[in-house]
Amino acid sequence: MSIALEKSTWTIALVGNPNTGKSTLFGALSGVAQRTGNYPGVTVEKKVGEVVHDGRRWLLVDLPGTYSLAPRSPDEMVTVDVLLGRRDDVPPPDVIVCVAAAGNLWRNLYLASQVLELGRPVVLALTMNDLAEAEGTTVDVRALADRLGIPVVPVQARRGEGLDALKAAVEKAGSVPPPAPPRVFPEEFRREVDDLAATMDGTPRYLVERLLLDPGSYIVEGLELADAERDALRARLVAARARLAEAGFKTPDVETTSRYAWVGRATDGVVRRSDDLAPKLADRLDSVLAHGVLGSLVLVGVLLLTFSAVFTWATVPMDWIDAGFAALGDWVQATLPEGPIRDLIVGGVIAGVGGVVIFLPQIVILIGLLAILEECGYLARAAYLMDRIMSRVGLSGRSFIPLLSSFACAIPGVMATRTIEDRRDRLTTILIAPLMSCSARLPVYTLMIGAFIPARAYLNGWVQLQGLTLLGMYLLGIVVAAAMALILKRSVLRGGTPAFVMELPAYQWPSPVAVVRRMLERGWDFLANAGTIIFAVSIVMWGLLYYPRLSTEELAPLLDRQAQAESALETARSSGDEEATAAAAEAVKDAEAHIAGAQQRQSILGRMGRWIEPAVRPLGWDWRIGAAALASFPAREVVVSTLGVIFDVGEEVEDEGEQRLTQAVQSASWPDGRPLFTIPVALSIMVFFALCAQCVSTLAVMWRETGSWTWPALSFAYMTTLAYIGALLTYQIGTWLLT
């Protein structure tokens, strides 16, 4: 391997166990200059950052957290391939930074022993020293570096400590030849690997070792051998494993035994642990937070507060955004000449996009609060608590994190199921993940709750009826998901309850930088979406609602009525009769609304809506709500912009404090004058959106993840059916209860 000294760009790969602060370190090293994407063909997130050090460009690659470099899936193979420089899209790493937490150095060094065998320059970044010391563990850094034969640098990424030393160590490690790989395995095993490697030209020694250790790994397929060669290789592997078992080195046990023995030698006398057996702070916290009853109460409380906060904190910025869009609309209205173009910009683009962008504060706040809960280590406890319940429906607590991610967005949620080994458990989790109320549903909930659920507060304002309703919608998704999991695990995906092992990371204060970064990322995704899909759908929706226009003949009687009402208003005004003036003004408004209504019914969307109206009538919906629901099958957040386009037809803002769309839906009515939206109707809409599979992107990700259209089709069919039944029951029962 050549020394990287003369190259102008270095590639630095970061690898480490989960919960070691690796991503924080990556963020601290690369600053704002980072990109996220995907490795083609797999769903591993590709995180790349850049930094200039000493006149040289460093390309930082953050690899997913892992306990071991034993590839059991195509995803895990990506990490190994990047580290070995076997991928075309990432240059071979010049230096590997192995991130290890000081608190459980044993397990972290297990991975380090694998990284060292790759034969590249390695620097060990030792994180969380303060936490380890608080718990009575001290690491002799210099002695550890001597034993491992690589630089060891303590870092506190959050406070920026040790970063310069780490960069200097990386610079130095890349400028000298890599250290000789450690002799982890017994002599007999190494000889078998050497013999195999001699017959496999060009295959890195580490992969040969893995071939011997991992039966059924993905490596053989990746070697691009002819069938005969592959069979011959398999036969040789089987024979070699048999010889090793004979000698007392059974695979795969020999790996863990040898590596932990090596780790034991490397840390002997280097790591000191106090024998103080007093319960740690974390355990005292866990005695409440992980307690079956208390912990569950805390979990419900935490979620309740979270969702209440989403509602209360977002009000002010939402009013700003709304006022901004209203002002923009007024300005365009006043500037451009009357005609379809002005109507398109005001009624289509500004009303549509504005109606969705207004929910940005809520989404960002929800993402931020979830990120804080994850960062401080609470989410793992929630998964632990949930295992008891999840195992009842045939899943493990491990499915909880993908499901919880789905509250932000089902796409990362579906992708996060890759950590679930069992195929049936993974498919079940994927199928129920879209039932979790994602942030795109939040706009619908917020609109309906804000407009129709009374703002009552209990317990000194800590708990609010609106927050409770929102929580209810989230709980509905969860309960239905549990029922579906139970059904799926007993029918199409029959199987036992999977195992559950999960690290519960140390409690710590969340890093504000990481939380803000997540909020910005998701917020930006949302805006980008609003700028493209929602923008396009808004325009299409506006067009479908605007054309065809009423013909002159159809318009004439309506205009006559309007003219009559206006002249009556003039007469009333000049006579000075206030009562008559008010009545005449009402008549003018009526006539205008009548024209707008006739135009809408005449439009393409109006016709489609009226065509499906018989089907949505039992849900308490009129054709407008039906059309909006129909239009939101590509992406559910579109419903708000569609409602914005349908209801926000040039109506005046009457009360400055209230948001325009909220006001518009509150005043919407049936042709006979009854208010359109009642509480049962609002709830029925929310239930429909809570359960319906209205997201093309999610279905596409499901297809990519499962490699078949069966699962997305199944998901779409069952969710849409459930949504209709749920909305029907909600409206019918709600109406019956309220009358």
Add this chain to the structure above:
Amino acid sequence: MIASMATVEIEDGEEMVPLSLLRAGQSARVGQVVGNIELVHRLREMGLCHGATVCMIRPGSPCIIGLDGQRLGFRCDDLARVLVRVPAKAS
């Protein structure tokens, strides 16, 4: 009764019992992990291998165990049985 059925007497006055029988705060060394081969290997990679000291933090199912400074949430069931060595009870 159940405990005595599940135990296996071994040398040096120690016996092997399932991890789930440890009381809160009790420590023991891992003797053997048996079950699904991939799951067992994963547990061993995480440090739950022969000779490692585990401490029961919260018994139950799932339980919380302490292992080299880390805390693991772990459901004790038939998929992977962790047997630990404890001093044999004088009977």
